[in-house]
Amino acid sequence: MTKTNLITGFLGSGKTTSILHLLAHKPADEKWAVLVNEFGEVGIDGALLANSGALLKEIPGGCMCCVNGLPMQVGLNTLLRQGKPDRLLIEPTGLGHPKQILDILTAPVYEPWIDLRATLCVLDARQLLDDKVLTNQNFRDQLAAADMVIANKADRETPESRQALENWWAQNGEGRELHHATQGAISPSLLDATRKNLAPLPESAEHSHSHASTKGLAALSLPEHQRWRRSTNHGQGYHACGWIFDADTRFDTIGLLEWARLAPVTRVKGVMRIPEGLVRINRQGLDLHIETQNVAPPDSRIELINDADVDWNLLQAALLKLRLD
Known part of the structure; x- marks a missing residue:
């Protein structure tokens, strides 16, 4: 079975930086894989992770959990069957909703393959001061689904963001862990924390993307001779x-x-x-x-x-x- 972690977080919270840090400090005798999803189709995170030493599969265009999760299942099956990694890190887009992803990971078909560990949500506490972010349903559901909240960018916090985090934690922290980090420097040991008995997540916020349903499952590439x-x-x-x-x-x-x-x-x-x-x-x-x-x-x-x-x-x-x- 592959130890698996979902690493969520809103746009700009530092998910990819955190994953790069985890990969740089993974046990030397383990093979790790990353399934990454982006809102856009260019594949920036794939380029950032390309030389990390991990097996990598990209799902572009914000469609990891669309079409009944088919894009995610294709990428997930490829990594599990061909790569046989010791650990799999799943990074959905910052605008992604965690419920469908967790539903897929806990489906009976994956029980023999996946050992689901803690879900981490990477948070820039300053986002708690932004009404547009704070009222975004996906942002709220990412935090609700987290077994562990990583308050990243601690070096950029302000007295106001520190107080906002304390207030949020006082109301929502029960049953989960809070860790602080700078530049995504979190310990791989946190990944082995067990899942908590959190309240059931609400159904997904409505989400739609402009790409056609026939869109490919690979990051954007250049046709021959096109600059x-x-x-x-x-x-x-x-x-x-x-x-x-x-x-x-x-x-x-x-x-x-x-x-x-x-x-x-x-x-x-x-x-x-x-x-x-x-x-x-x-x-x-x-x-x-x-x-x-x-x-x-x-x-x-x-x-x-x-x-x-x-x-x-x-x-x-x-x-x-x-x-x-």
Whole structure:
């Protein structure tokens, strides 16, 4: 049986960073796998996790739990049967609802295969101060489903967010654990905590996505001889636009970082080729984190998400001007 953990969290809470930390500190004699789902179709998290040493399966387009869970079951079966991992980490989109996923994982068909352990919800406590996030049904249900809440980005907390977390915990903390972390630095030992007897989750909040029902189950790729391409998606009150560029395209480093910093959106995430190698870009609100390495990725991918529609053509024109090749 594969020890399995669901790791949830709203947009920008730090799920992927937490998973990267867990993978970097996993037992050396274990094989781990990650099933990752994103709201957009570009596959940023897949690019971030590509060199982590884990088996990886992506489900793009926010559709892990749509169509009776078929996309999730295809990815899940592939990892369990072909990879036979010791542990599986499942990262749904930040706009995902946990109930359908937990229903699938606890279905009789998976009883011989899956040893379901604690569900972790990664939380940026400042989100508790944002009425739009706080009233989002998926955000509320992610916290309700958690056996363990990881209050991430402790280094960015404010007196107001600290008090909001204390107030929330006083009302909702019974029966679960709370841990604090900075940059997703959580111990793999937390994954072996047992599931709690939490109250049943409500039925899923209504969610829909703009992609067709015949959409593929792989992240966006480039047709032969096409230098770049873009993809948009929307649903649950959020809009996303992502771009992928071929391996021969590099971007001006300073200009790219300024573009990411100033883009009028709430979320920016990307892995981009620059003259120095690669830059990883992760921005939530005004928090911008960058990391450079002298190893270039096979292509460039970047995605923007916002809670209102944006002039993607204007942002695209500015991005294209930053190409060096």
